[in-house]
Amino acid sequence: MKMWEKLIAVVVLLAGFAAAAPAPVVLDIGHQSNSRGAASPDRAINEYKFWCTYVGEVKTAIEAAGYSCVITNRGLAPTDKALAAACQAAGVVQLNKPDKGAVRYPSSHYPEHIGCGMVSADYAIDLGARCVVFLHLNSVGSKWSTKPPTGLIICNRKHGAALAESVCAVMRQDILDRPGGMPNAGKGIKVLPRYIGSQPSAGWMNALDEAGIPAIVFEAVYVNNRPHVDFIRKDANARKLARTLAAGVIQWLKQQD
Numbered sequence: 001m002k003m004w005e006k007l008i009a010v011v012v013l014l015a016g017f018a019a020a021a022p023a024p025v026v027l028d029i030g031h032q033s034n035s036r037g038a039a040s041p042d043r044a045i046n047e048y049k050f051w052c053t054y055v056g057e058v059k060t061a062i063e064a065a066g067y068s069c070v071i072t073n074r075g076l077a078p079t080d081k082a083l084a085a086a087c088q089a090a091g092v093v094q095l096n097k098p099d100k101g102a103v104r105y106p107s108s109h110y111p112e113h114i115g116c117g118m119v120s121a122d123y124a125i126d127l128g129a130r131c132v133v134f135l136h137l138n139s140v141g142s143k144w145s146t147k148p149p150t151g152l153i154i155c156n157r158k159h160g161a162a163l164a165e166s167v168c169a170v171m172r173q174d175i176l177d178r179p180g181g182m183p184n185a186g187k188g189i190k191v192l193p194r195y196i197g198s199q200p201s202a203g204w205m206n207a208l209d210e211a212g213i214p215a216i217v218f219e220a221v222y223v224n225n226r227p228h229v230d231f232i233r234k235d236a237n238a239r240k241l242a243r244t245l246a247a248g249v250i251q252w253l254k255q256q257d
């Protein structure tokens with residue numbers, strides 16, 4: 001075989017591998033190392049730090065069920081050594097484009113959609129993601145409360161509802177107000193679709209909708225709610241929460257197969 005024939009054979013082989021690569025579930029760690037999102041009143045828990053620490057547990061469960069999974073974060077790698085080690089162990093892809101303040105910018109794929117953190121949505125579109133889960137914790141004000149508000153799972157309007165409903169159902173069945181589970185004062189979780197035009201800051205969800213990719217924002221746990229924080233500050237419970245979220249995603253994936 002001549003050199004150019006070998007080269008063509010290699011290119012054809014690589015193209016075959018690329019075509020066969022399964023579409024991954026993308027888990028995106030919300031916020032960034034220099035802007036960590038909502039924090040508990042005692043500063044023990046914040047959303048960015050929590051998900052840097054536990055996103056690997058979600059990914060491991062999804063991969064164990066036979067699905068491909070990629071973790072992203074729009075910012076730079078954490079400077080904190082323990083968080084950096086956790087992100088490295090989990091294989092977090094740092095997109096190295098931290099948002100500066102609340103600057104909104106257009107999607108590279110769908111420039112009519114504008115929002116913060118668009119780089120994560122664009123990367124998921126580049127990957128042809130099967131779905132995207134944006135990992136957050138929520139807060140209502142900065143003072144402790146003992147009654148949780150109804151938690152939210154936000155979804156993109158056209159494609160995300162079934163994924164959101166699946167995660168809600170598994171949360172209700174496996175962890176909310178269950179023995180050994182997360183106290184939730186009998187409250188449920190609400191699925192909240194975000195509409196194009198009505199929520200300009202949700203442009204990243206809308207860009208994924210245009211690409212036909214189901215996407216949800218996990219906002220079911222409140223860092224100003226003391227029972228929630230008392231639950232998730234224990235390592236075993238945080239891992240349980242991460243695995244419950246994964247189980248909701250896996251249930252949806254199986255329904256799609």
Ligand SMILES: [Zn+2]
Nearest residue numbers: 030037136137
């Ligand atoms: Zn957040």
